Amino acid sequence: MVTSIGIVGLGLIGGSLARRAVARGYEVLAWNHTPRPYEEARRDGIQCMKTLEDLAQAKPELLILCNPLKAMPDVLTRLAPAIDPAASTLSDVGSVKGMVREQVERAGLEGCYVGAHPMAGNERSGFEASDPALYDGALWAVTVDADTQYQRFFGVARFIANGLGNELIVLDDVTHDRAAALISHMPHAVATSMINELCASPERNIAAALAAGSWRDMTRVALTDPNRTRAMIDEDRTNVEILLRHLAARLLEFADGLHRGDETAIAAYFAEGQTFRDFKAHAAMARAAQCSQGGSAALHKATLDIDPAHWQRKLLESARRGERITRLLDNYRVVIRHQPNMD
Amino acid sequence: MVTSIGIVGLGLIGGSLARRAVARGYEVLAWNHTPRPYEEARRDGIQCMKTLEDLAQAKPELLILCNPLKAMPDVLTRLAPAIDPAASTLSDVGSVKGMVREQVERAGLEGCYVGAHPMAGNERSGFEASDPALYDGALWAVTVDADTQYQRFFGVARFIANGLGNELIVLDDVTHDRAAALISHMPHAVATSMINELCASPERNIAAALAAGSWRDMTRVALTDPNRTRAMIDEDRTNVEILLRHLAARLLEFADGLHRGDETAIAAYFAEGQTFRDFKAHAAMARAAQCSQGGSAALHKATLDIDPAHWQRKLLESARRGERITRLLDNYRVVIRHQPNMD
Numbered sequence: 001m002v003t004s005i006g007i008v009g010l011g012l013i014g015g016s017l018a019r020r021a022v023a024r025g026y027e028v029l030a031w032n033h034t035p036r037p038y039e040e041a042r043r044d045g046i047q048c049m050k051t052l053e054d055l056a057q058a059k060p061e062l063l064i065l066c067n068p069l070k071a072m073p074d075v076l077t078r079l080a081p082a083i084d085p086a087a088s089t090l091s092d093v094g095s096v097k098g099m100v101r102e103q104v105e106r107a108g109l110e111g112c113y114v115g116a117h118p119m120a121g122n123e124r125s126g127f128e129a130s131d132p133a134l135y136d137g138a139l140w141a142v143t144v145d146a147d148t149q150y151q152r153f154f155g156v157a158r159f160i161a162n163g164l165g166n167e168l169i170v171l172d173d174v175t176h177d178r179a180a181a182l183i184s185h186m187p188h189a190v191a192t193s194m195i196n197e198l199c200a201s202p203e204r205n206i207a208a209a210l211a212a213g214s215w216r217d218m219t220r221v222a223l224t225d226p227n228r229t230r231a232m233i234d235e236d237r238t239n240v241e242i243l244l245r246h247l248a249a250r251l252l253e254f255a256d257g258l259h260r261g262d263e264t265a266i267a268a269y270f271a272e273g274q275t276f277r278d279f280k281a282h283a284a285m286a287r288a289a290q291c292s293q294g295g296s297a298a299l300h301k302a303t304l305d306i307d308p309a310h311w312q313r314k315l316l317e318s319a320r321r322g323e324r325i326t327r328l329l330d331n332y333r334v335v336i337r338h339q340p341n342m343d
Numbered sequence: 344m345v346t347s348i349g350i351v352g353l354g355l356i357g358g359s360l361a362r363r364a365v366a367r368g369y370e371v372l373a374w375n376h377t378p379r380p381y382e383e384a385r386r387d388g389i390q391c392m393k394t395l396e397d398l399a400q401a402k403p404e405l406l407i408l409c410n411p412l413k414a415m416p417d418v419l420t421r422l423a424p425a426i427d428p429a430a431s432t433l434s435d436v437g438s439v440k441g442m443v444r445e446q447v448e449r450a451g452l453e454g455c456y457v458g459a460h461p462m463a464g465n466e467r468s469g470f471e472a473s474d475p476a477l478y479d480g481a482l483w484a485v486t487v488d489a490d491t492q493y494q495r496f497f498g499v500a501r502f503i504a505n506g507l508g509n510e511l512i513v514l515d516d517v518t519h520d521r522a523a524a525l526i527s528h529m530p531h532a533v534a535t536s537m538i539n540e541l542c543a544s545p546e547r548n549i550a551a552a553l554a555a556g557s558w559r560d561m562t563r564v565a566l567t568d569p570n571r572t573r574a575m576i577d578e579d580r581t582n583v584e585i586l587l588r589h590l591a592a593r594l595l596e597f598a599d600g601l602h603r604g605d606e607t608a609i610a611a612y613f614a615e616g617q618t619f620r621d622f623k624a625h626a627a628m629a630r631a632a633q634c635s636q637g638g639s640a641a642l643h644k645a646t647l648d649i650d651p652a653h654w655q656r657k658l659l660e661s662a663r664r665g666e667r668i669t670r671l672l673d674n675y676r677v678v679i680r681h682q683p684n685m686d
Contacts, residue, residue: 119553119554119555120555121555121556122556139552139553141553169549169552169553171549175546175549176549176553178544178546178550179544179546179549179550179553180553182540182541182544182546182550183541183550183551183553183554183555183557183558184553184554184555184557184558186537187537187557187558187561188557189594189597190533190537190561190590190594191557191561192612192613192616193590193593193594193597194529194530194533194590195615195616195619195620196593196612196615196616197525197586197589197590197593198525198526198616198619199615199616199617199618199619199685200615201521201522201525203518203521203522203525204618204619204685205662205663205664205665205684205685205686206512206514206518206519206522206662206663207521207522207525207526208526208619208622208684208685209482209512209662209665209667209682210462210482210484210512210519210522210523210526210527211462211526211527212462212463212464212526212527213464213465214526214527214530214531214534214563214564215526215527215530217560217561217563217564218530218533218534218560218561218564219619220557220560221556221557221560221561222616222619222620223620223623226613226614226616226617226620227613229613230609230610230613233601234601234609237601237604240598240601241598241601241602243540244594244595244597244598244601245594245595245598246540247533247536247537247540247591247594248590248591248592248594248595248598249591250536250539250540251532251533251536251587251588251590251591251594252587252588252591254532254536254587255583255584255587255588255591258576258577258580258583258584258587259584261580266573266577267573269535269539270535270569270570270572270573271569272539272542272543273535273538273539273541273542273565273569274542274569275542275547276538276541276542276547276551276562276565276566277538277565277566277569279551280566319548319549319552320548320549321548322548322552324552339552341548341551342542342547342548342551343548
């Protein structure tokens with residue numbers, strides 16, 4: 001069982017993760033590219049290392065890269081000679097998975113790697129903004145490929161579910177990156193386009209004065225550090241490009257419908273997303289039912305036996321059905337929670 | 344001084360307005376197209392009228408149309424013979440102003456009309472969702488044209504500022520409708536496009552599972568009653584169409600930049616909205632400074648003398664500078680509050 005965790009990068013995500021792991025009883029070692037947060041981190045029970053190499057050579061059972069994506073190639077190059085793959089499993093929390101796996105392969109570390117991406121974060125940054133509660137209720141995507149070693153996956157998954165108290169789904173990189181582009185990277189680009197349009201408008205001061213909840217919510221992510229957003233989009237650029245073209249086509253089609261006064265087209269446009277509205281309503285009802293059962297949610301839980309031969313495919317199918325892994329019982333048996341789906 | 348208010352339509356917006364006006368000491372009369380909310384409204388101190396004509400004939404000094412936009416022509420046709428323009432000023436809270444003014448003119452009621460649009464609302468609807476606090480901190484746009492009678496404007500503005508405790512800016516219809524399309528109607532259409540894209544994606548269940556804060560915030564408005572959104576966009580369709588084409592062009596230009604790997608274009612895209620990021624940071628600092636002064640905000644307040652000859656233009660210029668009217672001192676003297684601007 002994993003008891004020691006190494007964290008590379010004590011920013012918002014890494015810092016919050018390190019602090020949550022400490023609170024959950026893990027031995028947590030960390031390295032940051034500058035020792036600035038070390039004093040505060042040490043007070044929180046995190047063992048701060050002088051160099052990245054020192055961290056790797058301390059052989060944490062799980063070494064999680066929480067550095068910015070753009071630092072990934074450098075970090076991996078430095079880690080390659082220092083890490084002991086027999087002792088440590090390598091993971092990361094990057095928001096794109098295909099490119100990180102390529103970089104891991106280039107560093108020759110694919111044998112000990114399991115990808116991960118926690119759905120957690122906010123518009124702040126740095127260790128000073130970190131908070132173990134950032135991970136409350138977070139869902140993790142754990143990304144695997146045909147060569148991923150089951151025992152390493154098992155260690156990462158157990159740390160997330162049994163250790164951190166989070167839920168996870170298992171994906172391949174392509175599925176993850178397409179889905180993440182759809183619900184995060186593309187929307188970030190759209191939000192940025194909207195603030196650009198505002199700045200270019202002669203009515204910008206009036207518009208900004210009139211802006212209420214809808215504008216605030218739709219542009220919030222455009223206010224975060226544009227360099228971070230740029231890096232995130234850049235790493236997933238093929239998927240983002242495709243989705244931006246889809247979205248532009250949808251906007252132009254609707255604009256054409258408005259221009260023609262085509263009531264049928266306009267009605268169809270508003271009806272098209274009804275599946276998602278219904279899904280959200282069902283999810284809200286499911287949450288309410290869960291609460292009224294005192295949070296036990298026993299009704300929607302089940303155990304799933306993992307097929308050792310086709311575990312990757314079986315767990316991806318489970319994710320596609322809307323199931324989430326909430327706990328690992330033993331090597332090949334997990335607790336899952338059913339969620340509403342849109343099929 | 345206005346002491347009696349008539350409200351047409353006791354939905355979320357009209358109901359909240361009626362309840363706030365009662366709480367602020369006004370006599371409030373109301374009519375709703377169905378008497379369903381009357382029992383609750385009467386308990387809240389609202390005098391509920393049997394017919395729209397009864398309400399008009401009770402001669403409230405200010406009669407505010409809070410009915411859905413699509414009911415506006417019918418409501419105005421019925422009001423025209425019933426209202427006494429010598430006794431009552433007509434206003435409304437519609438989210439588009441040009442079309443409402445045209446409808447008011449068609450009903451022959453332009454002589455007693457002053458447009459208004461409070462920046463308040465949420466995704467709920469109906470009197471049961473109403474709340475006087477919905478208007479806390481709300482900014483109103485008051486819309487006038489060259490023929491608007493100053494005394495009627497004054498009555499409406501004093502009700503909003505001195506009566507409801509809200510702030511207001513004065514706009515012409517074109518400026519209002521362009522700005523509202525930019526910060527509200529267009530974003531609603533974009534949010535709808537995004538949930539449509541999700542529903543069409545084979546990764547929809549995975550994507551919905553991974554969806555976190557950015558997706559939730561950017562699609563929240565697409566979950567509201569699509570008929571209400573459709574009506575809102577429909578009434579401002581020319582401006583929305585133009586803005587959707589602008590936004591589609593921006594998205595395609597960025598997609599092209601990603602495709603070419605054009606780092607200069609990508610950097611320019613992320614730099615373009617910096618004015619808005621800075622504006623938001625300044626506004627947050629201004630709010631913080633205001634709070635640290637115990638909410639008095641004396642530093643940013645000033646009085647403005649209204650030029651009786653060119654009052655419409657002068658007040659529009661004031662709005663363009665980022666000023667808001669917080670109180671009317673006498674007929675031609677108002678208190679304004681300076682806000683950061685983007686020029």
